[in-house]
Amino acid sequence: MTVTAVTRIGSVSRWQPNARGRLRQAAFELYGEHGFDQTTVAQIAERAGLTERTFYRHFTDKREVVFSGEVQRVLVSTLADSPTGMTAMEAVTAALTAAGAVLDERRELTRRRQAVIAANPRLQQREQMKYATLAADMAEALRGRGVEPSSAQLAADAGVAVFRAAFERWIDEHEHRDFDRLVRATLDELAAVISG
Amino acid sequence: MTVTAVTRIGSVSRWQPNARGRLRQAAFELYGEHGFDQTTVAQIAERAGLTERTFYRHFTDKREVVFSGEVQRVLVSTLADSPTGMTAMEAVTAALTAAGAVLDERRELTRRRQAVIAANPRLQQREQMKYATLAADMAEALRGRGVEPSSAQLAADAGVAVFRAAFERWIDEHEHRDFDRLVRATLDELAAVISG
Numbered sequence: 001m002t003v004t005a006v007t008r009i010g011s012v013s014r015w016q017p018n019a020r021g022r023l024r025q026a027a028f029e030l031y032g033e034h035g036f037d038q039t040t041v042a043q044i045a046e047r048a049g050l051t052e053r054t055f056y057r058h059f060t061d062k063r064e065v066v067f068s069g070e071v072q073r074v075l076v077s078t079l080a081d082s083p084t085g086m087t088a089m090e091a092v093t094a095a096l097t098a099a100g101a102v103l104d105e106r107r108e109l110t111r112r113r114q115a116v117i118a119a120n121p122r123l124q125q126r127e128q129m130k131y132a133t134l135a136a137d138m139a140e141a142l143r144g145r146g147v148e149p150s151s152a153q154l155a156a157d158a159g160v161a162v163f164r165a166a167f168e169r170w171i172d173e174h175e176h177r178d179f180d181r182l183v184r185a186t187l188d189e190l191a192a193v194i195s196g
Numbered sequence: 197m198t199v200t201a202v203t204r205i206g207s208v209s210r211w212q213p214n215a216r217g218r219l220r221q222a223a224f225e226l227y228g229e230h231g232f233d234q235t236t237v238a239q240i241a242e243r244a245g246l247t248e249r250t251f252y253r254h255f256t257d258k259r260e261v262v263f264s265g266e267v268q269r270v271l272v273s274t275l276a277d278s279p280t281g282m283t284a285m286e287a288v289t290a291a292l293t294a295a296g297a298v299l300d301e302r303r304e305l306t307r308r309r310q311a312v313i314a315a316n317p318r319l320q321q322r323e324q325m326k327y328a329t330l331a332a333d334m335a336e337a338l339r340g341r342g343v344e345p346s347s348a349q350l351a352a353d354a355g356v357a358v359f360r361a362a363f364e365r366w367i368d369e370h371e372h373r374d375f376d377r378l379v380r381a382t383l384d385e386l387a388a389v390i391s392g
Contacts, residue, residue, distance in 0.1 A: 154382070186346070193285055193350050
């Protein structure tokens with residue numbers, strides 16, 4: 001278990017092993033049991049066996065547990081750092097593969113997360129906005145690599161479309177293939193649809 | 197000039213020639229001059245030389261003037277009614293062409309509309325949500341034509357990406373080509389990006 005946080009209670013210093021992971025686990029349990037709107041930060045901290053102060057050291061609020069943005073950061077940074085010899089779409093594919101490695105490690109938690117979002121219209125709206133921001137950020141990363149603006153936007157939009165379609169398959173409880181394999185199948189399907 | 201509305205003031209019945217168009221024109225003038233948030237329905241009606249009652253006969257509120265959804269309706273209905281022999285992407289292209297015919301008739305008004313949206317973060321957010329809804333509605337229309345769900349979603353997402361890219365070019369004041377020509381150029385660019 002990795003040690004990720006130190007909590008100071010009074011003058012006593014205590015290590016909190018993987019506090020962030022425990023808080024996230026507790027939050028998704030409670031969101032699933034009582035609904036997102038009905039869950040408080042106090043309840044999340046209690047379920048995780050931690051203090052509210054520790055919660056706020058890791059997350060701004062209870063919504064940030066759902067939208068931590070880690071997958072988005074991996075997508076955008078991989079895109080920005082991709083070798084210059086790659087075409088825009090090769091760089092997008094590499095970014096989707098890198099994001100898949102993060103996702104595959106937390107498949108059960110992500111399924112739980114999606115169930116929470118599906119049950120709450122405001123969270124769904126927030127997720128839509130995150131995808132719009134992701135497409136804009138990916139386009140910017142591609143422009144930073146010298147890709148012409150309109151091609152950068154189209155490659156980013158295509159990348160987000162493939163991400164979402166692959167994600168929808170991957171999240172299904174009967175689906176066992178890795179994210180990366182689903183990305184490649186979806187890319188082929190998109191190419192066939194476009195040329196069809 | 198087309199006659200589109202009748203307003204009753206007391207017992208007197210008066211024809212309002214193109215009331216909807218006059219209200220829209222007045223609204224975008226005022227949104228541009230004072231900002232969207234600062235403009236009231238009373239001011240819009242006054243500028244148009246009409247009553248507030250007439251305004252509310254045409255629009256639910258001042259936001260609906262900006263998001264009337266006419267272009268979206270044309271896109272989705274054209275898609276739903278497209279000949280069964282067409283591939284998903286051919287049907288999407290036909291829908292984009294039909295939407296372009298509506299847009300080309302109101303290029304100046306649409307430019308004014310986009311300037312209003314660009315100046316207001318909440319309207320920008322609303323527009324992002326409209327695009328997400330549009331993609332979902334287009335995918336549903338394609339599924340209704342028998343297109344397999346994941347291909348329907350990918351074709352719809354590709355269609356919205358092309359629409360937005362073509363729209364961004366079309367709205368530029370230095371651009372004089374019709375929407376349809378920009379759609380075809382953008383479709384070619386998307387195909388090149390995907391296969392690149």
